[in-house]
Amino acid sequence: MLRYTLRRVLQAIFVMLSVGFISFSMFTFVGDPILHMIGTEGTAADREALRNALGLNDPLIVQYVSFLGKMLTGDFGISYRLSMPVSDLIVERLPATLELAACAIALSIIIGIPLGIFTAIRRKSWVSQGILMGSLVGVSLPTFVIGMFLILIFSVNLGWLPAFGRGETAMVGNWSTGFLTTSGLRSLILPSIMLAFFQTTLIIRLVRAEMLEVLEQEYIRFARARGLSDRVIWFGEALKNTLVPVMTIVGLQMGSVIAFSIITETVFQWPGLGLLFIQAVENADIPVLATYLVLVSAFFVGLNLLVDLLYYLVDPRLRGGQGAPK
Amino acid sequence: MSALLEIRNLSATFATRRGIVSALSNIDLSLAPGEILALVGESGAGKSLASSCINGLLPRNCRISEGEVLLEGQRIDNLSNKQMEKIRGAQIGTIFQDPLTSLNPLYTVCQQITRTLRAHRYISDADAQKRALELLEEVGIPGAAQRLHAYPHEFSGGMRQRVVIAMALALRPKLIIADEPTTALDVSIQAQILELLRRLSKDHGASVILVTHDMGVVAETADRVAVLYAGRIAETGPVADVLLRPAHPYTQGLLGSIPSMERKLARLPQIPGSMPGLTAIPQGCAFNPRCPRTADVCRQVRPEAHLAGARRVFCHFAEELAS
Numbered sequence: 001m002l003r004y005t006l007r008r009v010l011q012a013i014f015v016m017l018s019v020g021f022i023s024f025s026m027f028t029f030v031g032d033p034i035l036h037m038i039g040t041e042g043t044a045a046d047r048e049a050l051r052n053a054l055g056l057n058d059p060l061i062v063q064y065v066s067f068l069g070k071m072l073t074g075d076f077g078i079s080y081r082l083s084m085p086v087s088d089l090i091v092e093r094l095p096a097t098l099e100l101a102a103c104a105i106a107l108s109i110i111i112g113i114p115l116g117i118f119t120a121i122r123r124k125s126w127v128s129q130g131i132l133m134g135s136l137v138g139v140s141l142p143t144f145v146i147g148m149f150l151i152l153i154f155s156v157n158l159g160w161l162p163a164f165g166r167g168e169t170a171m172v173g174n175w176s177t178g179f180l181t182t183s184g185l186r187s188l189i190l191p192s193i194m195l196a197f198f199q200t201t202l203i204i205r206l207v208r209a210e211m212l213e214v215l216e217q218e219y220i221r222f223a224r225a226r227g228l229s230d231r232v233i234w235f236g237e238a239l240k241n242t243l244v245p246v247m248t249i250v251g252l253q254m255g256s257v258i259a260f261s262i263i264t265e266t267v268f269q270w271p272g273l274g275l276l277f278i279q280a281v282e283n284a285d286i287p288v289l290a291t292y293l294v295l296v297s298a299f300f301v302g303l304n305l306l307v308d309l310l311y312y313l314v315d316p317r318l319r320g321g322q323g324a325p326k
Numbered sequence: 327m328s329a330l331l332e333i334r335n336l337s338a339t340f341a342t343r344r345g346i347v348s349a350l351s352n353i354d355l356s357l358a359p360g361e362i363l364a365l366v367g368e369s370g371a372g373k374s375l376a377s378s379c380i381n382g383l384l385p386r387n388c389r390i391s392e393g394e395v396l397l398e399g400q401r402i403d404n405l406s407n408k409q410m411e412k413i414r415g416a417q418i419g420t421i422f423q424d425p426l427t428s429l430n431p432l433y434t435v436c437q438q439i440t441r442t443l444r445a446h447r448y449i450s451d452a453d454a455q456k457r458a459l460e461l462l463e464e465v466g467i468p469g470a471a472q473r474l475h476a477y478p479h480e481f482s483g484g485m486r487q488r489v490v491i492a493m494a495l496a497l498r499p500k501l502i503i504a505d506e507p508t509t510a511l512d513v514s515i516q517a518q519i520l521e522l523l524r525r526l527s528k529d530h531g532a533s534v535i536l537v538t539h540d541m542g543v544v545a546e547t548a549d550r551v552a553v554l555y556a557g558r559i560a561e562t563g564p565v566a567d568v569l570l571r572p573a574h575p576y577t578q579g580l581l582g583s584i585p586s587m588e589r590k591l592a593r594l595p596q597i598p599g600s601m602p603g604l605t606a607i608p609q610g611c612a613f614n615p616r617c618p619r620t621a622d623v624c625r626q627v628r629p630e631a632h633l634a635g636a637r638r639v640f641c642h643f644a645e646e647l648a649s
Contacts, residue, residue, distance in 0.1 A: 217427065218422060218424060218427035218428055219427060219428055219429055219430045219431075221383060221422065222420070222422055222428040222429070222490070222493075223430070224383055224414065225381060225383060225414055225415065225418075225419075225420035225422070225494070226414065226415040226419075226420075226442045226445065226493060226494065226496070227411050227412065227413070227414040227415025227416055227442070227445050227446055227497075228411070228415070228441065228442065228445045229408075229411055229445065230407075232441065232445065236441060237430055237433075237441075240432045240433075241430070241431070241432055244432070314432070315431075315432065316431070316432065316477040316479070317431060317477070317479045
């Protein structure tokens, strides 16, 4: 267990160092930051002075190390556009994105797994065929189109739900949450559905495919030969085997939900990281872009690590021979 | 003594893209209590399919088209899946070929045995565990108490097949179907597993249908044998008769192609040609294109059963060949 964990953690650290390097090099290669700060009016001497003050004349490796050091202490620099510490911006925006992503993931799991199981065990029913057809739409239709339809139907035509924003939020410590107010909860519904749509269809198809494969296994046949009922075979014997690979994919997809949220946040003007990122791209706000890159990678790497460790807990074969003499 | 299992005129068909194909044709077999019957034949002869007709675990595109299967005088071939669930495991135990894939990798041996027990009777957790332990001890797992909560991958192949047998026999079924139970195992383990199977069937008074292609296994284990060829029975009878004095030309060819220590031959005899596919079974006797004794009648008329001693032989020349 220890070796397995250690290896995974080392890999994660290596990946983060690489990502750190890429985001660091954005500063050096994407335009001259000094020009951004002083503008074209400053003299060459001014620029040189600032360059020295900011340590930009140090060797690259020294700059990289000090960049990493700052990142680790939560100092992500200052936004060119807003002249605010990037860390403050992140703290302000992160809760919105995380709450949206959490709702979307929960929604896609709660809907996707049961529907996936249903379509696998009732393969020929009309309902299953319908669900699969619907999921094809979900896979192929761009998510922003779905978002716009949702707004058109539920906000514009029916007027039931807000079309943009987070509604009212309550502060719990530093965390601004939309879970505690009705308008916050109502605002979450449409963006969550839009963000969950693709994931749900993905999970349905994945669970179905895995379940069908598991049901063809010899141990399922042997279970039938022992007189186990369909219900026990589906939910007792097959389900756990089905969910092991599904867990991996869903875990990894969580990272892309956060990344995908850029589109959803744009459509719904959701004041989260994605919207911050889009605005930063428009203004070449390098510190924000670099921080976003590092942060999203950190999510991905963290989730990856978590999934690997979960795998270890679920699958006894990975745990090696230690279970035998108990 | 009335038969435990009777198969009467059983035929089965596959629905394929090229239409309905006959896979088993007019099989008659009966099995006395406590008897071990071997079904032998080449791959594709229909021996596994015949056993699937008994426990109702047919492939999705296959169905019984004719005939009946009776267990203790009750028809079981026309029961619903729900009714068969009660019979499978409780009255018919099945052991499959590969112990590596027969066990669910994510559950302990104990969980899988108790689940089997619970499928058929109300039993408390403690009792189910106690019973699971007894079963593992019965099949000769060393240190069964320590290994009760181990996962399948922690057992060797032979031990896993013992676990499979313990599970298949958990409810003391009167009929055991063993579908190539030793094919996937080391030769050194094979004899142990067969011995275990024979001992348990004797202890429980259970009958066994042993599906195999290994004549050595047949000779060692079975009381009676049925030789299948292209979905039909070629010859059935007591093991000693069939193996020592085969009457059907196919059985003769099959036995002649087994290497022997006594006969030193430069080259093993073999049956010319190969078994026909299900779509190309010839008219008359299915074996006629490969048979050394073939005559006009073989190409036109499908042979009936001819009694030769205690044997039934499906050949026009059975009397002549048997003497």
